[in-house]
Amino acid sequence: MVLAVESKGLSIGYLDEEDRVLWVVKNVDMQVREGEIYCLVGESGCGKTTLGSSIAGVLPPYSVTRGELIIYGRRVIKDDLRSYEGVRGKLTSYIPQNPGSSLSPYMRIWDQFWRVLREQGLNEKTAKERATAILKTLSLGQGVLEHYPHELSGGMLQRVAIGLSLATGAKVLVADEPTSSVDAHLKLQLMRLFKDVRDNYGVTIVLITHDILLAGKACDRVAVMYAGEIVEEGDSISVLTRPLHPYTKLLVDVVPLLGFKKTLASIPGEPPKPGLLREGCYFYERCPFRDEVCLNHVETQVIDGRRVKCWKPLVDKTTS
Amino acid sequence: MVASLNYLFKRVFYSVFIVIGIIVVTYLLIILSPGDPAARWAGNPRGPGAEKAIEFARVELNLDKPLYLQVILFIYNVLTGNLGVSISTKTPVLTAIWTHMSSTLELLIFAYIIGIPIGVLLGVFSSLRRGSFKGDVLESIGFIVANTPSFWTGMALFLVFSEVLGVSSYGRIDTRLATIMGFKPITGFYLIDTLIQGNIILFFDVLKRLIPPAIVVSLYPIGTGIRVVRVLMSEALSEDYVKQAIALGVSRRTVIWDYAFKGIIPGLTQVMGLSFVYSLVDAMVVEYVFGREGLGSLLVGAVVSNDFKLAVATLIIISSFYIIANTITDIVQAWIDPRVKL
Amino acid sequence: MRIRVPTLMISVVSTVRRVWKRRMRFRIGLIIVSAITLLAVLSPFIVPYPSEGWGLIPLNETNVSGQPPSLAHLFGTDDKGRDLFSRVLLGSSTALLQIVLVVGVSLVIGLTLGVLAAYYKGLVEYSLNYLIEVFLALPAILIAIPLKMAFGPGLHVIIASMVLTWWAWYGRVASVYARSVCEMDYVTIPKLSGLPGYKIVVRHVLRNVSPPVIVQAVTDFGSVLLEASAINFLGFGLPPDYPDWGVIAQNGLYYITKMPWISLIPGFFIMVTALGFSMIGDALRDELDPKLRRRWRLWF
Numbered sequence: 001m002v003l004a005v006e007s008k009g010l011s012i013g014y015l016d017e018e019d020r021v022l023w024v025v026k027n028v029d030m031q032v033r034e035g036e037i038y039c040l041v042g043e044s045g046c047g048k049t050t051l052g053s054s055i056a057g058v059l060p061p062y063s064v065t066r067g068e069l070i071i072y073g074r075r076v077i078k079d080d081l082r083s084y085e086g087v088r089g090k091l092t093s094y095i096p097q098n099p100g101s102s103l104s105p106y107m108r109i110w111d112q113f114w115r116v117l118r119e120q121g122l123n124e125k126t127a128k129e130r131a132t133a134i135l136k137t138l139s140l141g142q143g144v145l146e147h148y149p150h151e152l153s154g155g156m157l158q159r160v161a162i163g164l165s166l167a168t169g170a171k172v173l174v175a176d177e178p179t180s181s182v183d184a185h186l187k188l189q190l191m192r193l194f195k196d197v198r199d200n201y202g203v204t205i206v207l208i209t210h211d212i213l214l215a216g217k218a219c220d221r222v223a224v225m226y227a228g229e230i231v232e233e234g235d236s237i238s239v240l241t242r243p244l245h246p247y248t249k250l251l252v253d254v255v256p257l258l259g260f261k262k263t264l265a266s267i268p269g270e271p272p273k274p275g276l277l278r279e280g281c282y283f284y285e286r287c288p289f290r291d292e293v294c295l296n297h298v299e300t301q302v303i304d305g306r307r308v309k310c311w312k313p314l315v316d317k318t319t320s
Numbered sequence: 321m322v323a324s325l326n327y328l329f330k331r332v333f334y335s336v337f338i339v340i341g342i343i344v345v346t347y348l349l350i351i352l353s354p355g356d357p358a359a360r361w362a363g364n365p366r367g368p369g370a371e372k373a374i375e376f377a378r379v380e381l382n383l384d385k386p387l388y389l390q391v392i393l394f395i396y397n398v399l400t401g402n403l404g405v406s407i408s409t410k411t412p413v414l415t416a417i418w419t420h421m422s423s424t425l426e427l428l429i430f431a432y433i434i435g436i437p438i439g440v441l442l443g444v445f446s447s448l449r450r451g452s453f454k455g456d457v458l459e460s461i462g463f464i465v466a467n468t469p470s471f472w473t474g475m476a477l478f479l480v481f482s483e484v485l486g487v488s489s490y491g492r493i494d495t496r497l498a499t500i501m502g503f504k505p506i507t508g509f510y511l512i513d514t515l516i517q518g519n520i521i522l523f524f525d526v527l528k529r530l531i532p533p534a535i536v537v538s539l540y541p542i543g544t545g546i547r548v549v550r551v552l553m554s555e556a557l558s559e560d561y562v563k564q565a566i567a568l569g570v571s572r573r574t575v576i577w578d579y580a581f582k583g584i585i586p587g588l589t590q591v592m593g594l595s596f597v598y599s600l601v602d603a604m605v606v607e608y609v610f611g612r613e614g615l616g617s618l619l620v621g622a623v624v625s626n627d628f629k630l631a632v633a634t635l636i637i638i639s640s641f642y643i644i645a646n647t648i649t650d651i652v653q654a655w656i657d658p659r660v661k662l
Numbered sequence: 663m664r665i666r667v668p669t670l671m672i673s674v675v676s677t678v679r680r681v682w683k684r685r686m687r688f689r690i691g692l693i694i695v696s697a698i699t700l701l702a703v704l705s706p707f708i709v710p711y712p713s714e715g716w717g718l719i720p721l722n723e724t725n726v727s728g729q730p731p732s733l734a735h736l737f738g739t740d741d742k743g744r745d746l747f748s749r750v751l752l753g754s755s756t757a758l759l760q761i762v763l764v765v766g767v768s769l770v771i772g773l774t775l776g777v778l779a780a781y782y783k784g785l786v787e788y789s790l791n792y793l794i795e796v797f798l799a800l801p802a803i804l805i806a807i808p809l810k811m812a813f814g815p816g817l818h819v820i821i822a823s824m825v826l827t828w829w830a831w832y833g834r835v836a837s838v839y840a841r842s843v844c845e846m847d848y849v850t851i852p853k854l855s856g857l858p859g860y861k862i863v864v865r866h867v868l869r870n871v872s873p874p875v876i877v878q879a880v881t882d883f884g885s886v887l888l889e890a891s892a893i894n895f896l897g898f899g900l901p902p903d904y905p906d907w908g909v910i911a912q913n914g915l916y917y918i919t920k921m922p923w924i925s926l927i928p929g930f931f932i933m934v935t936a937l938g939f940s941m942i943g944d945a946l947r948d949e950l951d952p953k954l955r956r957r958w959r960l961w962f
Contacts, residue, residue: 058567089569102564106582106656115578116568148658161564168568341796349808463944467884467936471895471911472929475918483919547944601803605892609915616896623807635804642799 002072004172004204005032005055009067010077012050012059021064024050024274026228026282028067029300029307032172032221037198037205039215039236041251042225045271049097049176051225052208056094056174057084071172089119093170097177099161103149109160110145116167134163137200138193154181162193166201173197174206179214187211191218212251216240224248227272227282234306244303244313246287281310289314331650335643336399339636343395346635350628351387358383381407394632403633408625413633420618421637422508423492424603427533427614428596430511431603435538436592439545444581446546447553459550466543470602474536474609481532489532490611494525533606540599541592548591552584559583586653586660593645600638681949691941698935702755715748717903731923740910740924741917750928752905757935759817760890760906761883764824769879771825772832776875777867779833780840781859791837797830802889806898820890820899828886835878839871846870877950881943884936891932907932 012025025047032038040048053059054069054077069077076087096102104112110131117127132142138159149157158178165173175194179187191214198205209215215222216236223233224247232245243249250267269286280296281287287294289312299311358378378384382393397404403413442458449455481489493503493510503522506513511530514523556562557580565579604616615638622631654660681688709715719742720726727743729735737746779790806823813819843849849866853859893899894908902909907928914924 056567058563088567092567093569094564094567096560096564096567098560101560104561104565104579104582105659107578115565115570115574118574119569119571150659164568170569337792338795338799341792342799345796345800346804346808349805349812463940464933464937467888467933467940469888469891469895469908469911469929469932469936471892471908471915472926472933475911475915475922475925475929479918479922597801601801601889601892604803605895608896619804619807620896623811631808635800638801638804639799 002034003031003070004034004072005030005038005206006070007031007068008070010051010054010069011066012047012054013064014060015062015064022274023277024228025054026277028228028230030223030230030233032204032206034171034204035198035202036220037194037207037218039207039209039219039222040225041209041212041215041222043210043271045274046225047228047274048208048210048225052094052174052176052206055172055206056092057088058094089116089168089170091170092172092174093165093168095162095165095173095175095178097180099157099181100149100154102161103157103164105149107148108145109147109149109152112164113145113167116164120169131163131167134166135160137196138163155186158182158190159193162197166197166203170203172204172206174208176208177210178207179209179211187214188217194218212240212255224251228274229282229309230307231283231310232306232308234304234308238304239306244306244308244315245283245310246289246314247283249314250286250288327650331647335640335647338643339398339640340395342636342639343398343632344391346632347391347394347628350623350631351390398633398636404629406622406627406630408622408627408630413630416630417618417634417637418508419505420614422505423510423612424600424607424614424616426509426511427530427537427607427612428599428603430530431534431537431599432541432592432596434534435541436545438538439542440549440588442542443546443549444553444576447550447557448576450550450554458546462543462546462550464543465539466547468539470536470540470605471609473539474533474606477532477536478609487528489529492526492529492612493522497525498522529610529612533610533612536606537599537602540602541595544591544595545588548588549584552587553580556580556583582656585656586649589652590649593649594642597642597645600641677946677949681945685945685949687941688945691938691945694934694938695942698754698931698938699758701751702758705751705755709748709751711745711748714744715752715905717744717749717905719743730921737927738921738923740913741921746910746924746927749905749910750907750931753907753910753928753931754935756900756904756906757887757890757932760820760824761886761939763821764828764886764890765879765883767821767825768828769832769875771829772834773836773868773872773875775829776833776836777840777863777871780837780844781863781867790833794830794833794837797827798834800827802827803893803896803898806893810898815897815899815901817900820893823893823899824886824890828882831882832875832879836871836875839874840867843867843870874950877943877946881940881947883939883943885940887932887936887939 007028007030010025010028010030011023013021013023016022028051030051040051042048050059050063054065055071057076059065059082064080065077065082066079067077068075068079071087071091074087074091076082076084103109107115110128113131114124114127117130122130128145131145135142135144140156140159140163144152144156144160149160152160158181162175162178178194179190182190194205194207195218197203207215207219219236221234222236222239223230224239224245225231226247232239232243232248234244239248240252243252247267254266267286272282272285281290281294281298284290284294293311297311298309300307300309301311301313302308303313303315358374358381375384382390385393405411406413406416409416439462442462446455446458446462449458478489481487501519501522503514503517503519506516510526511523514520514526559580562575562579565575570579600615603614604619606612607614607616615634619631619634621627622634682692706712711720714720726735726739727741729739731738735745735747737750740746740749775790775794779787779794802824805826806819809819809823844867849862852862852866890899891906891908891911894904894906895912897909897912900906900909902913910928911925911932914921914926918925
């Protein structure tokens with residue numbers, strides 16, 4: 001088993017205007033295996049986009065890092081040193097949340113493909129063939145190349161953006177909320193597209209989403225994030241059917257299902273503000289299973305190949 | 321193609337209206353001035369026949385008619401291309417304007433050919449190093465340069481050239497040398513004229529007199545360039561598509577120039593077009609310091625001698641610089657940004 | 663119009679304090695401008711040779727003309743023997759007077775007409791925009807020349823000619839902002855419910871358009887000074903003996919090789935003052951634009 005992405009104690013924060021650090025990602029240990037679709041799930045503000053940006057190498061310049069991030073054996077983050085030279089666009093690439101603003105409005109689609117493919121030393125003719133081939137697998141015609149972004153529809157732009165990141169030949173694709181701007185009935189289609197891409201190109205996909213159903217449907221493994229931490233990581237089916245962490249369980253419970261007479265639950269309280277570092281479990285205030293110990297004790301346990309950040313996971317309730 | 325023609329038509333139509341407005345304002349301003357243009361036209365006559373001659377001149381200049389009719393007749397004349405004959409020198413107004421304007425234009429264009437690339441390059445450089453020492457130094461230079469009065473730098477440079485370097489930079493050309501060598505202006509741009517006539521000595525003479533004032537005039541576009549490019553580039557560099565290009569591994573140079581810089585060209589053109597118009601004042605000041613003929617000296621002469629035809633014509637032509645600059649901005653914007661249609 | 667002065671003052675003071683804390687450029691600019699203002703206010707009391715400052719030629723002219731800077735004459739004397747320090751000192755109040763009058767009057771005219779041009783449709787909109795375009799195309803210097811010929815040199819020429827062009831600039835800026843404000847719900851809804859137009863304009867549009875336009879005006883102080891000085895330098899504005907930096911610099915033009923200080927000292931003062939104002943304006947603008955607020959290094 002080859003690890004595509006591995007992080008060891010990775011923390012990421014942003015400097016605010018008074019030069020204080022707001023920690024957004026805290027002490028994350030993450031292992032993404034080669035060729036899988038790995039899903040980062042969590043509510044907004046939990047740090048999943050920041051974690052994704054750190055893999056794709058687009059952390060803003062005012063961010064602060066601790067710990068290590070390793071991509072295919074290349075150590076890209078080592079505490080405050082960040083070096084994405086030869087990684088960005090070679091090993092990793094990024095599928096943006098909003099394809100409309102992520103394509104340069106001043107260039108034809110072809111010109112943007114050319115600027116990406118040129119980096120791999122292709123000549124114009126082979127580059128064109130390559131671009132056409134990629135677009136074809138995304139069921140887009142060659143005619144798209146001659147258009148400007150504003151002349152295409154949202155769905156086409158999305159596929160163009162995917163095509164561009166495939167064109168880099170990167171082994172790890174980070175897709176940031178790819179479904180957030182897509183109609184419901186197209187979501188599954190898009191997820192199928194991601195699976196096809198994975199099968200055809202042999203890439204690893206890190207999918208960032210807040211949609212837990214999507215995570216269960218399309219992904220091999222899931223990491224649930226809360227307040228900057230990965231609280232549970234494991235294969236998607238077992239994490240979502242038999243959650244170990246209380247937060248995961250609540251998250252699964254709030255999903256509305258058609259046809260099931262189930263009162264809709266909600267998670268009481270609000271997630272903590274980013275930036276606070278403290279002892280104990282960050283989910284303490286909202287956890288229905290909390291007790292005194294949780295206030296200043298938290299430990300990572302490995303159960304059935306799943307990792308959970310809770311000293312008393314819900315293991316007996318679900319398995320017994 | 322049809323769209324462009326449509327745009328051109330609209331632009332011309334609109335410009336004509338603006339020019340009419342400018343004509344009205346300037347005509348009224350000049351007519352308000354003391355002194356009698358009619359007397360000047362009649363050659364300031366004295367003696368018994370004087371009143372009759374002045375009266376005759378008054379009729380000839382339409383000054384006997386009511387004010388609104390004067391204005392309408394004047395507008396009609398200008399729009400039909402009849403700018404008339406200078407009242408004081410009795411030469412056609414256009415030739416008088418061109419000999420002076422070519423001098424000013426030569427200075428301005430030369431200054432902008434130096435200034436824009438320097439300003440833009442330094443601006444991009446400083447925007448890439450915002451917050452670092454080098455970036456701050458560049459920014460401060462841009463700041464100081466854009467806030468220095470042009471006569472001050474002009475005088476300082478004049479002092480340096482004449483006292484320290486011992487090079488005379490007064491005037492446009494060594495007139496004595498020009499007469500000896502039989503130099504004749506053709507286009508009015510002396511740099512081109514001397515080259516056409518194959519006169520290398522005079523070419524360098526013109527160049528050495530052009531460079532110091534041009535440096536002074538170019539300081540404004542350099543300063544504005546640094547400041548404007550820094551602001552625009554900083555905004556462009558935080559666009560999503562720039563971040564995406566970085567994530568796709570596009571090389572640094574391509575990201576800066578093809579992605580970020582391309583987006584700021586329309587805004588930059590607009591600012592540079594406007595600053596070209598503002599630089600007219602700088603050019604007049606610098607011409608005054610360096611003793612060059614130009615639009616400034618022409619205007620002063622025209623107003624002092626109550627030559628309202630010359631003055632109005634000059635004002636109209638200077639004001640149309642603004643319209644031309646706006647038109648160029650629009651064209652550049654449509655050329656760069658595919659979403660904008662003319 | 664009811665302006666709540668206390669809250670306005672508090673927000674101004676707190677903004678100034680915040681920017682002061684964060685931006686060195688703002689601090690330098692504010693110190694420069696305060697110093698110049700102090701000089702301008704105190705100048706009538708501390709000027710050593712008031713009559714010479716106002717342009718009178720001293721009796722023993724030949725003895726003192728063209729003296730380099732010394733203790734008796736801090737900045738030296740000019741070609742006519744006048745104490746340059748007195749003239750430059752009095753020039754500071756002239757400079758501030760021109761800046762404040764030009765920007766103040768143009769701001770009032772421009773704001774009013776610009777907002778009206780954006781709020782009312784039809785003939786009002788077209789004619790106002792047309793006026794703005796025409797006057798934007800006319801450089802102030804061109805208006806100054808005939809005005810000077812008609813009314814003689816003086817403050818009125820420089821103020822009038824510059825106001826005539828600068829109001830159009832604020833008109834343009836105000837109408838651009840006002841156009842977006844006029845599409846907001848807090849303008850369209852009162853309009854639909856029949857509130858009279860002037861009330862909406864004053865209460866909702868003007869109040870929201872003024873702050874950014876005023877920031878723009880602060881940024882322009884330096885440019886106004888530079889332009890006024892250029893016009894005065896060319897002799898199209900103030901009379902030749904007036905204590906104005908541009909005029910003094912012009913007086914020294916013919917003696918530039920023999921007595922360079924006559925022109926260089928007032929020019930330096932213009933530069934420093936313009937720089938001070940621009941620094942304040944620039945820092946304020948940076949502060950209002952979140953994209954410019956951060957210091958950063960390039961990250962790729």
